[in-house]
Every structure is written in C-alpha cells, then in structure tokens.
Amino acid sequence: MDASTVIELGNQALWMTVLVSAPLLAVALIVGLAVGIVQAATSVNEATLSFIPKLAAMTVTLAVVGGWQIATLVDYTRGIFLRIPSLFT
Secondary structure, three states: OOHHHHHHHHHHHHHHHHHHHHHHHHHHHHHHHHHHHHHHHHOOOOHHHHHHHHHHHHHHHHHHHHHHHHHHHHHHHHHHHHHHHHHOO
C-alpha cells in the first residue's frame, strides 16, 4: 500500500463524513439561524430557547434521511471491505 492509496482512502472517508452529516448540520444551521432572528427581533435573550426546535428539526430530518445515510455508509463500508485484497498486492 503506497502513500497515494492512503491519501485516496482518507479523502474518500472525509468526503463520506461530509456527505452523511450535511443534511443534519444544514437543518441545525437553518433552525438555529431562524430562532436567532426571532430572538433578536423580540429581544428574548435565552440561550436554551433554540435547543428544542433544533432537536425536533434534527429528529424529523434524521427520520427522513436516515435510511439514505445508512445505505450510503453500508455501500461505502462494503466497497472498503471489497478493496482490502487489492490493497496488499
């Protein structure tokens, strides 16, 4: 196994991490921004107020895209395992 193979595997792992986590992070960002705007407009300075809407939105998002996330990770893991014999030849 040479350095280019290790770099390629690391690159694929990082890309898979970004791909799988992006929906949840995007929803948390959007909901947090919306709650922040509402808090600024109403002068409510409660730091814990955005926790429940974020939690609810992320739960719904996980229910919607969770199957796709699992399928993507299974395909990636299967590809890594199938690639193991060729890594050491």
